[in-house]
Amino acid sequence: MSSTPRPTVYIETYGCQMNVADSELMYGSLAAHGYDAVEAPDGADVILVNTCAIRDHAEQRVIGRLGELRRFMKADSIVGVTGCMAQRLGPKLLEKARHVSLVVGPDGYRALPQLIDNARNGERGIFTTFDLEEHYEDVTPRRTDPVKAWIPVQRGCDYRCTYCIVPHTRGAERSRQLHEVVREVRQVVETGTSEIVLLGQTVNSYNDGTNDFADLLRAVGSIDGVRRLRYTSPHPNDFSDRVIAAHAEVAAACEHVHLPMQSGSTRVLKRMLRRYSREEFLECVDRLRAAIPSLVLTTDIIVGFPGESDEDFEETLTAVTAAGFSEAFTFKFSPRPGTPATRMPPEEMIADDVAGERLQRLIQVVRAQSREQNIALLGARTEVLLERVAKDGELLMGRTRDWKTVLVPGHASLVNSYHMVELTGTTGSTFTGTFVQESAPSRQPLPMAS
Numbered sequence: 035m036s037s038t039p040r041p042t043v044y045i046e047t048y049g050c051q052m053n054v055a056d057s058e059l060m061y062g063s064l065a066a067h068g069y070d071a072v073e074a075p076d077g078a079d080v081i082l083v084n085t086c087a088i089r090d091h092a093e094q095r096v097i098g099r100l101g102e103l104r105r106f107m108k109a110d111s112i113v114g115v116t117g118c119m120a121q122r123l124g125p126k127l128l129e130k131a132r133h134v135s136l137v138v139g140p141d142g143y144r145a146l147p148q149l150i151d152n153a154r155n156g157e158r159g160i161f162t163t164f165d166l167e168e169h170y171e172d173v174t175p176r177r178t179d180p181v182k183a184w185i186p187v188q189r190g191c192d193y194r195c196t197y198c199i200v201p202h203t204r205g206a207e208r209s210r211q212l213h214e215v216v217r218e219v220r221q222v223v224e225t226g227t228s229e230i231v232l233l234g235q236t237v238n239s240y241n242d243g244t245n246d247f248a249d250l251l252r253a254v255g256s257i258d259g260v261r262r263l264r265y266t267s268p269h270p271n272d273f274s275d276r277v278i279a280a281h282a283e284v285a286a287a288c289e290h291v292h293l294p295m296q297s298g299s300t301r302v303l304k305r306m307l308r309r310y311s312r313e314e315f316l317e318c319v320d321r322l323r324a325a326i327p328s329l330v331l332t333t334d335i336i337v338g339f340p341g342e343s344d345e346d347f348e349e350t351l352t353a354v355t356a357a358g359f360s361e362a363f364t365f366k367f368s369p370r371p372g373t374p375a376t377r378m379p380p381e382e383m384i385a386d387d388v389a390g391e392r393l394q395r396l397i398q399v400v401r402a403q404s405r406e407q408n409i410a411l412l413g414a415r416t417e418v419l420l421e422r423v424a425k426d427g428e429l430l431m432g433r434t435r436d437w438k439t440v441l442v443p444g445h446a447s448l449v450n451s452y453h454m455v456e457l458t459g460t461t462g463s464t465f466t467g468t469f470v471q472e473s474a475p476s477r478q479p480l481p482m483a484s
């Protein structure tokens with residue numbers, strides 16, 4: 035019996051976890067319209083590039099990649115650009131890349147099947163309208179990670195940090211209804227996934243009209259089968275006492291918070307419109323640490339923001355130490371067209387070599403600090419969830435509740451199981467460990483290193 039083969043779709047994802055979750059939604063939606071997912075672009079009927087616009091470098095990578103993808107196209111392949119860069123550049127992308135036939139922003143994925151059909155008929159299409167109601171509730175995402183599930187609980191952003199393109203690419207903030215989030219998490223845990231990561235640009239400002247983020251944490255944390263609960267990224271100003279108390283009391287909520295600081299200088303923070311001072315940020319850190327013993331904090335930091343003086347930068351270095359960050363994602367300021375930071379006086383722009391030096395110094399300070407913290411943890415026994423086979427193929431990569439990476443010898447069949455592991459070595463940033471004969475305490479706080 036012969037039948038027409040189903041068309042195939044390949045999606046390449048750049049940017050943050052929100053984009054990873056959106057790609058899962060697009061795959062799910064297209065599967066419902068008769069498409070099969072494939073793992074490589076070669077000869078796929080539809081090739082989508084889900085893009086990020088956060089820094090110029092991220093966009094340049096995509097432009098380069100779009101050119102490369104040409105050689106994987108069949109005569110009738112459709113290439114589309116989705117995500118934040120699609121939203122930002124719209125028609126300019128169609129002008130720039132003749133082989134691209136659709137450009138779809140983050141609120142337009144519902145239109146994808148139709149736009150692809152149109153493209154097959156030779157019609158190039160753009161969809162970049164924001165839709166404040168859009169949460170894709172009726173779409174079942176196609177998940178490929180058996181271990182953890184990314185669950186968007188909020189889309190868009192209502193902050194207006196002066197360097198940031200996200201409000202332009204993702205529109206206004208809106209939250210999903212709590213019962214919809216709970217429904218999705220219940221479905222996910224039924225498949226054997228026990229780690230849930232709630233996503234939003236300022237995820238702790240979640241509010242569905244009735245419930246706030248504290249309610250959400252409690253609701254998701256009490257679902258049977260949710261053993262690890264994480265969220266990213268919270269904003270310091272949205273850490274109300276209620277939210278902190280909920281995090282502290284919900285047993286599944288892990289002892290790790292990724293808390294973007296951006297700068298340690300009040301002067302720079304003001305110009306970034308972050309809406310907190312250095313002192314207020316550190317106060318937030320203190321409140322979190324007081325409520326959640328053994329909390330590990332990681333952060334995002336930008337160097338070379340317009341007007342950043344040597345003194346401002348020194349304040350960032352001292353804040354890294356004062357906050358006790360275990361890891362930091364560090365970036366050189368990248369001017370994004372249309373954002374307020376690009377309109378600051380030209381003489382305030384920081385030369386690239388100065389920003390580069392600051393970045394290197396910052397990385398050194400962060401590395402030294404995490405190395406010191408990690409060496410102090412050697413010998414500790416801790417619960418590890420094994421996530422995947424490590425790159426070399428011999429070891430398994432797992433994570434502790436507090437987000438440390440641990441490599442353990444073991445068979446691939448152990449992926450997605452919990453084990454007690456003794457931390458035996460560290461590179462300074464990641465650990466090696468061995469299994470110890472102790473069943474993992476399922477919902478207990480971890481013993482600290484003695």
Ligand code: SAH
Nearest residue numbers: 197198235267294334335336365366367368
């Ligand atoms: N919503 C999150 C951040 C999302 S963007 C939050 O507010 O915490 C991820 C990180 O990229 C930011 O935390 C910031 O450190 C960095 N970033 C954003 N815009 C940038 C720019 N124009 N130049 C350099 N880094 C930037």
Ligand code: SF4
Nearest residue numbers: 191193195198200235
């Ligand atoms: Fe960008 Fe600020 Fe919104 Fe984060 S909170 S997405 S940095 S505008």
Ligand code: F3S
Nearest residue numbers: 049050086087088118
């Ligand atoms: Fe990039 Fe958009 Fe995420 S700009 S960081 S993919 S929200």
